[in-house]
Amino acid sequence: MEATFTDGVSHGSEQLLTTLRGTRAGHGPHHPLRDDSGAVVAVMEMHTDIGAVKKLQADLARSQDRLAQLFEEVPCFITVQGADRRIQHANRKFRETFGLDAIGKPCFGMYKHARSSAWSAHRRRPSPPGDRSITRRFWSPPVARS
Numbered sequence: 001m002e003a004t005f006t007d008g009v010s011h012g013s014e015q016l017l018t019t020l021r022g023t024r025a026g027h028g029p030h031h032p033l034r035d036d037s038g039a040v041v042a043v044m045e046m047h048t049d050i051g052a053v054k055k056l057q058a059d060l061a062r063s064q065d066r067l068a069q070l071f072e073e074v075p076c077f078i079t080v081q082g083a084d085r086r087i088q089h090a091n092r093k094f095r096e097t098f099g100l101d102a103i104g105k106p107c108f109g110m111y112k113h114a115r116s117s118a119w120s121a122h123r124r125r126p127s128p129p130g131d132r133s134i135t136r137r138f139w140s141p142p143v144a145r146s
Contacts, residue, residue, distance in 0.1 A: 004030040004043045017047055024051040081107050 003011045012029040025132070026047040033042040071078060072092045080089040087110060090102045098110050 001030050001043050001045060004032050005040055008032050008034075008040045014050075015047070017049075024049055026050060079107060079110075 001011075003009075010029060010031045012027065015028050016023050016074060027048045027050050028045055029142055031046075032040040033044055035041045071089075074091065075093060077094040077097065078091040079087045079094055081087045081139050082088050085107050086122040087102050087107055090098075102110050
């Protein structure tokens with residue numbers, strides 16, 4: 001609050017407030033109130049109970065940790081690939097089997113040691129936005145021509 005009196009600018013802070021029911025997290029923005037000449041004559045302080053938000057943030061962090069552990073520890077190869085088919089993330093099993101340097105490399109280069117993708121064109125089409133279906137993609141080696 002002192003900073004708002006000093007510089008005349010709104011500031012906010014996260015504080016623990018003690019209520020009749022116990023201590024809860026609160027968010028307190030401080031807004032200057034000015035007289036006709038523009039001088040700060042008072043500061044309005046408002047608090048919002050953000051305890052529920054803090055609990056949801058903690059729950060989300062725990063869920064993300066569990067998902068990360070599952071991603072790392074499953075006994076199969078998992079990669080996350082961008083639209084350009086470059087590997088953005090790879091789990092431990094993949095890195096141990098195909099190499100630690102997989103990130104940023106084309107998936108076809110890591111899986112098949114190929115120089116180009118042999119994905120058929122109809123399998124390259126991106127899914128429409130909001131589509132949650134799982135598509136199985138099968139890699140087909142190029143057909144040898146005689």
